[in-house]
């Protein structure tokens with residue numbers, strides 16, 4: 001199966017506003033996600049999960065090493081080339097949802113297709129809204145939604161965008177158990193449709209639904225579990241603290 005997303009020796013440092021040592025957040029991270037795979041990244045708070053996701057999405061440049069998205073080394077692209085490549089290849093479900101406040105739920109979900117100059121597929125849009133329990137709020141603005149509804153709108157948008165790679169930061173964070181289950185099933189189905197799905201999560205049951213779980217500690221990948229149980233994920237995370 002073809003690899004859709006990879007990092008090789010990825011390092012990331014942030015420079016503070018003043019002089020002094022930079023903060024090293026990621027160290028020598030090497031991973032790959034093939035089409036059809038559903039992969040989780042877990043680890044303690046501050047271990048670098050969101051930063052890893054931002055580097056994999058091309059939103060943060062790597063300080064060292066390489067990220068390849070759909071076969072292209074992101075460091076070889078200029079700003080506009082990177083924006084174009086990202087639009088075609090990756091959708092991100094952000095922790096903060098990043099919905100456009102002046103667009104309705106339906107318009108937010110249709111936005112990636114419109115930005116790519118495609119007509120949104122109405123059947124896909126409606127079926128995603130239906131499955132995620134959003135039909136009744138399709139014409140509402142994000143400010144008129146609960147946190148969980150906003151999160152599900154962001155998930156519907158990423159699913160409908162149908163890019164080869166989908167990255168999700170805590171996609172079940174604001175959801176109750178039933179909605180969380182629906183979202184995980186939808187993400188698993190998305191991977192099943194030969195896309196690559198990588199999620200960052202503190203939800204160990206969600207991680208246990210994935211094909212593989214990568215464990216991050218202090219910016220390094222320290223463990224990899226294949227089809228683990230929730231207990232195995234719990235033990236692997238506990239071993240990092």
Ligand SMILES: Nc1ncnc2c1ncn2[C@@H]1O[C@H](COP(=O)(O)OP(=O)(O)OP(=O)(O)O)[C@@H](O)[C@H]1O
Pocket residue numbers: 014015023025043044045046047048049050051052
């Ligand atoms: N833009 C930035 N500038 C400086 N430091 C940053 C920046 N972004 C993240 N960091 C630092 O990098 C470290 C890792 O942060 P990150 O958000 O990636 O961790 P995380 O594992 O996702 O945490 P959580 O589970 O709490 O969301 C933290 O110490 C954080 O303060």
